[in-house]
Amino acid sequence: MEPTTRDEACFEAGIKFGALYHQFAGTPVSPDSAASLETAIEESIENQPSCESVEVDILTDKLAAEIDHGYTELTGKFMAVEIVVEHEGTEVVTRMAMEDGYPLMKIESVGDE
């Protein structure tokens, strides 16, 4: 059947997550450069349609503990992300965090604004 506004809102939220992850995974990152990368990821993805807010937290302690040549490549295990999408009156709150060794992306809540 035809998609509802709510379906579209959830779809849009997924697009932002897939985009964020696959655009920036692999970026060289160190504890010192983490802050500028967080800001750039947030402002970049917030450009996309229906994207209310993006919050990226690069886990610098974990980064510092695991690197020994000064930097590494960004992957899901070094990030916590929250993305809020607002599409025609429906708000979707989504989150990515590590679960069982994998970066799991999931919907926290869907509802009217």
Place this chain on the structure above:
Amino acid sequence: MEPTTRDEACFEAGIKFGALYHQFAGTPVSPDSAASLETAIEESIENQPSCESVEVDILTDKLAAEIDHGYTELTGKFMAVEIVVEHEGTEVVTRMAMEDGYPLMKIESVGDE
């Protein structure tokens, strides 16, 4: 409120689209190398959870018409994509095509399998 299975299915479909686009946009491509890239994109994204099928059509005629140094970078205007997600009994059919100069990703249908 809590997400439903249907919400999650739409979210998963969005993730695949965002991933596909931002992983492969920018790849050097020519009419001769388009076929192997189509196959690799399809098989790569089909690895992701709940992904039933991915069909990528790189528009080689359009590619041939626009390049003059033998190759260009893959972007949305050179691709048509269909992705089908199946998540706990809900099937979501999604499509990307050019609309108004932009690669528009949208849900075609959502329903029970």
Place this chain on the structure above:
Amino acid sequence: MEPTTRDEACFEAGIKFGALYHQFAGTPVSPDSAASLETAIEESIENQPSCESVEVDILTDKLAAEIDHGYTELTGKFMAVEIVVEHEGTEVVTRMAMEDGYPLMKIESVGDE
């Protein structure tokens, strides 16, 4: 024959350029988000071995002139980049700018520091 230190310095400079371009091409960008992206690209690539400095200039006037949905995807035509590599006493200065419709990467100078 075996590579010289100078060969390696030029090779390292090329790696940085290829990395920069293919990591960040496709990133959603607007005139408002260009500054944070410039900083993140610079600090990210400067993490790599032998990388003395990276200067990225996103051409916001050009960006503003070409976009009509608020943002676009970063490609070579919206960037000017200078990368300086220093490898075991040899300095290589490299630059990317548009030439003949293509983002051309080239060596400006190679020499002792």
Place this chain on the structure above:
Amino acid sequence: MEPTTRDEACFEAGIKFGALYHQFAGTPVSPDSAASLETAIEESIENQPSCESVEVDILTDKLAAEIDHGYTELTGKFMAVEIVVEHEGTEVVTRMAMEDGYPLMKIESVGDE
């Protein structure tokens, strides 16, 4: 001082390596999809100027040993790569392999064809 043809050949070889790595790192990959990804990477990078040949070997045994959800993201530890560049009569043979836990890219030989 001005770059020589040999400098440029080494620079071009580096560009191909940086491009290959940062375009395809992060791609979802499994033992079953590795072959199509190898071919696509090779044909894609061979489009670039002066690129004679690209050989990518995705280490499927290593992949199979390390994944437990059916797939993982491509990174340097799952790849061996050889790239040959030919620029105005100078041939550069380059290779990437793991060394000391890092994917090390290096020049094997530089010379007249």
